[in-house]
Amino acid sequence: GENVEQHPSTLSVQEGDSAVIKCTYSDSASNYFPWYKQELGKRPQLIIDIRSNVGEKKDQRIAVTLNKTAKHFSLHITETQPEDSAVYFCAASRNSGGSNYKLTFGKGTLLTVNP
Amino acid sequence: DSGVTQTPKHLITATGQRVTLRCSPRSGDLSVYWYQQSLDQGLQFLIQYYNGEERAKGNILERFSAQQFPDLHSELNLSSLELGDSALYFCASTLGGWSADTQYFGPGTRLTVL
Secondary structure, X not given: OOOEEEEXXXXXXXXXXXEEEEEEEOOOOOOEEEEEEEOOXXXXXXXXXXXXXXXXXXXXXXXXXXXXXXOEEEEEEOOOOHHHOEEEEEEEEOEXXXXXXXXXXXXXXXXXXXX | OOOOEEEOOEEEEOOOOOEXXXXXXXXXXXXXXXXXEEOOOEEEEEEEEEOOEEEEEOOOOOOEEEEXXXXXXEEEEEOOOOXXXXXXXXXXXXXXXXXXXXXXXXXXXXXXXX
């Protein structure tokens, strides 16, 4: 099955700096890569996702890049703010023919933005 | 607010007991997914239902079972509870039956087994 590795497990940055979180996946057929943000005790919330037909996607201060050859994808947050502090999860999944495959999550990155 | 609801918010019970967690998907969504989140295991997929039928199975223990009812709400039943079952249980819903559809998560049920 799919295996998703996420690094780093913790990341501390100063307000205004950029943050980068990286994930690798094992199943070369995976074609959907979402990122979720989870604040303490709250639900995971989708912040951005990318599908395998594109290499990069941006939404204001957040961007995701995908390298299918190397089987890795990254989350970039620019101009970080204290409210960006949370746990971020990457995930990967594929749909193939008539089969449905589960969404596999990385173990998460605790991002702390220091004022 | 994602539109996905879960009850109860908190559940405290003893080892050996049985509990039922409930999830109502967003209006119009046909699929419900159940996840277990513990500190050491992250978010683990348990099971998916689509329009009343089981669609995909993950690392769900035999002591756990689920079903989706005609009104599309779903219940996760956990029996013979053990200390290690203490976790946050989330459900998510999607419009269609594919895990690569955007999944919207509910607020979760925190289960504590004493």
